[in-house]
Amino acid sequence: MNAVETISIFEKWWLEIEPMVQANTLNFWQFLYKEIYLNVIKDDRWLQYLKGMGVTLQVSLYAILVGLMLGTLLAILRLPQIQTMSAKGRGFFPNLGVFLVKCLSKLAGGYINIMRGTPLLLQVLIINFGIFGSIRIDKVIVGVIACGLNSAAYVAEIVRGGIMSVEKGQTEAGRSLGLSGVRTMFFIILPQAAKSALPAMCNEFISLIKETSILSYIALTELTKAGDYIRSRTYSAFTPYIVSGLLYLIVVLSLTWVIGKLERRLRNSDH
Amino acid sequence: MTTDIIISVKGLQKHFDDGKLKALQGVDAEIKRGEVVVVIGPSGSGKSTFLRCLNLLETPTKGTVSVEGVDITNPRVNINKHREKMGMVFQHFNLFPHMSILKNMTLAPMKLLKKTKAEAEEKAMGLLKRVGLADRANAYPSQLSGGQKQRIAIVRALCMEPQVMLFDEPTSALDPEMVGEVLDVMKQLALEGMTMVVVTHEMGFAREVADRVIFMDEGKIVEEGTPEQIFTNPQQQRTKDFLNKVL
Numbered sequence: 001m002n003a004v005e006t007i008s009i010f011e012k013w014w015l016e017i018e019p020m021v022q023a024n025t026l027n028f029w030q031f032l033y034k035e036i037y038l039n040v041i042k043d044d045r046w047l048q049y050l051k052g053m054g055v056t057l058q059v060s061l062y063a064i065l066v067g068l069m070l071g072t073l074l075a076i077l078r079l080p081q082i083q084t085m086s087a088k089g090r091g092f093f094p095n096l097g098v099f100l101v102k103c104l105s106k107l108a109g110g111y112i113n114i115m116r117g118t119p120l121l122l123q124v125l126i127i128n129f130g131i132f133g134s135i136r137i138d139k140v141i142v143g144v145i146a147c148g149l150n151s152a153a154y155v156a157e158i159v160r161g162g163i164m165s166v167e168k169g170q171t172e173a174g175r176s177l178g179l180s181g182v183r184t185m186f187f188i189i190l191p192q193a194a195k196s197a198l199p200a201m202c203n204e205f206i207s208l209i210k211e212t213s214i215l216s217y218i219a220l221t222e223l224t225k226a227g228d229y230i231r232s233r234t235y236s237a238f239t240p241y242i243v244s245g246l247l248y249l250i251v252v253l254s255l256t257w258v259i260g261k262l263e264r265r266l267r268n269s270d271h
Numbered sequence: 272m273t274t275d276i277i278i279s280v281k282g283l284q285k286h287f288d289d290g291k292l293k294a295l296q297g298v299d300a301e302i303k304r305g306e307v308v309v310v311i312g313p314s315g316s317g318k319s320t321f322l323r324c325l326n327l328l329e330t331p332t333k334g335t336v337s338v339e340g341v342d343i344t345n346p347r348v349n350i351n352k353h354r355e356k357m358g359m360v361f362q363h364f365n366l367f368p369h370m371s372i373l374k375n376m377t378l379a380p381m382k383l384l385k386k387t388k389a390e391a392e393e394k395a396m397g398l399l400k401r402v403g404l405a406d407r408a409n410a411y412p413s414q415l416s417g418g419q420k421q422r423i424a425i426v427r428a429l430c431m432e433p434q435v436m437l438f439d440e441p442t443s444a445l446d447p448e449m450v451g452e453v454l455d456v457m458k459q460l461a462l463e464g465m466t467m468v469v470v471t472h473e474m475g476f477a478r479e480v481a482d483r484v485i486f487m488d489e490g491k492i493v494e495e496g497t498p499e500q501i502f503t504n505p506q507q508q509r510t511k512d513f514l515n516k517v518l
Contacts, residue, residue, distance in 0.1 A: 089346040172328055173365035173424075177379035177431060178355030187378060191369045 010041045039239040045230055052226025053247045059143040059222060060209045060251075066148025067208065071155025076185065077101070077108040078160050108156070115153035121214050123150055128218040139220040143212060151208050158204060162197030163189055195266050202259040206252050213248075223247055277435060277466055278302040278325060283334035285320050285490075290332075294320040296490035297334070302435070307467045309477040309498075312487035313513055318470045321487065322439050325468065326350075326357045339434075355383055358428025362440040364420040366412035366427070372399070373408045376427045384431065391430070398426040402456050418449030422456050429460075436460065438469040474517060478502055486510045 007015075014037050017030045026034060040046045076082070082105050087094035115123070124146040132142055166189050174184030194201075216225035227244035231237065278301065285295040294317045302308055310318045323329040324336060327343055327350050335342045343353050367375050376398070377391035386394070399405040402422045412420055421441055428436060438457065442450045454476050461467055461480045471477065477484050477498055484501040486494045486509075494507045502518075505511050 087346065091347070167363075167365075169361055169363055169365040170367065173359075173361065173367070175351075176326055176328060176354055176357070176359035176361075176437075177428070178351050178383050179379055180351050183382060187382075188367055192367075195369070 010037060013037070014042075035236055035239040038234045039230055039236050040243060048221075048226045048230060049223065049243055049247060052221055052223040052244070053251070055140060055221060056209065056212050056223040056248075057251065059140055059147060059212045059215065059220075060205075062144040063147035063151055063208055063212070064205055066144060067151030067155045067204075070148065070152035072159050072190075074108045074112060074152060074156035075159035075163060077105045078112070078156065079163060081181070112153045112156055115150050116157075120146070120150050120211055121217060124214055124218060139215070139218060142218060143215040143220050143222070147208060147212055147215070150211075151204065154204050154207075155201070158197050158200045159193060161200070162193030162195075165196045166192045198259065198263055198266070202256065205255060205259075209251060209255070210248060275304040276301050277304045277339060278468075279337040280321075280325070281335045281337075283321070283324055283336065284332045285317070285324060285329055286332045294490055295324070295331075298487075298490070298492055300485065300492065300495075302466060302468060304434075304466055305464045306482045307461045307465075307469065307480055308483050308485060309481040310468065310470045310485045310487060311472070311474070311477060311513075312493075316487045317490040318487045319439055320490075322437050322468060322470050325435075325437055326354050326359060328359075351383075355379075355431055356434045357437060358425075358431060358433035358435070359437045360421070360424050360428055360439065360441045362443050364412070364417070364424045364444070366420055366424060368412050371409050371411055372404070372415075372423055375412070375423065376430045379427075380430050395426070395430055398429055399423075401459075402426055416449060417445045418452045421445065421449075421453045425453075425456055425460070435466045435468065438467065438471065440470055440472065442471065442473055472517065474502070474514075486513065488513070 013033060017026065017034060020026050020030065021034055040049075082101060085098050085101065087098040124143075127146045127149075128139075128142050163185075170188055170192065171184055174188045175181070179187070212222055213224035215222055216228060219225070221229070223244050227240040230240040234240070280298055280300045283295050283298040283300075284293070286293050296317075298317075298321055300308075300321075310321065312318045320329055324331050325338075327336070331344055335344050337343065338353050338357070341348060341353070343350060366372075367378070370378065373392060373395055376395040377386075377388065380386045380391040380394065381388060384391075396405060396408065399408055402425070404419060404422060404426075407415060407419065407423075412423070415423065425436075425441075441457070442453050445453065450473070454473060457467070457469070457476070458480050469476070469481075479498075481498050483495060484498050485492055486501060486505075486507075488509050494501065494505060494510045500506075501510065502514065505514060
């Protein structure tokens with residue numbers, strides 16, 4: 001009696017249809033249950049999806065942060081103000097500073113072109129096998145670096161567009177009060193740029209979350225790889241991927257909802 | 272301090288597009304402390320460019336601008352320090368839309384004059400009361416009318432306790448019924464002895480408030496004098512033509 005009691009309802013249903021699986025006489029609902037049982041319930045496989053989703057979320061979050069910070073820096077370096085900057089007649093060190101910043105600006109341009117012009121998969125492979133090939137390092141970190149560096153190039157263009165959409169008069173007002181260029185950028189321009197860049201930024205975050213699936217190539221067990229592992233055990237061609245897909249959808253739709261809310265709040269606060 | 276000259280401009284030239292457009296072609300001018308100077312002239316005469324060169328929002332191509340004896344066109348001069356002393360009011364107000372009115376006014380004093388939040392807000396509220404907008408302190412710029420925005424822009428500049436106020440066509444973007452409220456604030460400011468340089472098309476204001484009127488055309492000062500001289504007895508033909516058109 002005890003043995004029967006510890007068996008879950010899912011197991012019981014499974015035992016009921018198991019003979020028919022062999023005989024291949026399942027009706028549609030029984031087939032559906034077989035798929036769910038094998039790919040989600042059996043051996044607590046649902047936990048593997050959740051673990052994979054955890055890894056995907058972790059990589060995405062850190063990659064977004066890396067992308068945002070590096071991308072904003074790249075965007076600022078690519079601004080026309082930087083490219084026409086001059087310290088003529090101010091002595092050696094200011095001139096050296098301007099020279100270095102202009103070099104960085106050129107490098108930033110090259111960086112953006114290369115990162116946007118080559119496939120993410122290639123970048124992931126180079127970073128994993130090339131750069132970290134001989135170092136033992138957590139694949140999550142490799143993933144964060146690869147996706148973050150890639151995303152930075154796209155974020156840079158989005159932020160640059162946002163900054164350029166802020167009227168010139170805002171900069172002039174800030175500067176005429178005596179605020180330095182850096183402070184004007186930080187307190188006046190960037191907050192307004194962030195607002196107008198938000199929809200495009202949301203797009204970029206969504207892309208990034210889904211692009212982390214490429215990390216399954218370097219055997220990082222994120223959400224796609226988790227589904228793939230389960231397929232290799234159960235030989236179900238659809239169900240594991242569909243479960244993974246549904247989980248991606250939940251993540252992306254939640255993010256869309258949060259950003260939509262943020263957008264509405266920003267819209268209410270001004271304009 | 273017999274001749275206390277606060278701004279001195281010498282041989283000022285400003286070219287745009289690599290010299291294709293010569294906005295200023297050699298301007299000499301002096302602004303004395305406490306003086307209200309109104310700059311008039313047709314559009315494209317260079318009067319706005321002249322004003323914007325005074326705080327180096329435009330970098331002059333040639334010539335010097337000295338503020339309190341310091342040549343601010345010298346690249347070694349810290350222009351930010353000088354801009355703190357020169358408030359500017361723009362045609363399109365340029366309030367910061369993402370900040371409340373109070374924040375608009377306290378940002379620069381807190382960052383630059385190292386005022387505490389309380390000190391900066393006290394000063395701001397005092398100024399808001401003077402222009403009758405104290406009740407809008409927590410509103411955002413988008414919730415204000417054009418005239419209100421421009422009055423806020425003026426007091427935002429005043430929060431930095433400037434020595435000079437520069438006005439770049441402050442009433443040109445306003446609906447006619449709002450021009451008066453802005454000009455009233457400016458008149459009040461002039462009466463309090465503020466040094467002001469005003470680029471405007473408001474001839475009434477020039478006549479009533481200016482100590483000196485400068486008429487500019489084609490990047491040069493054509494004529495200058497008291498409002499009396501310029502408006503009732505202009506010497507130059509171009510001045511006469513212009514005034515005939517606008518008066």
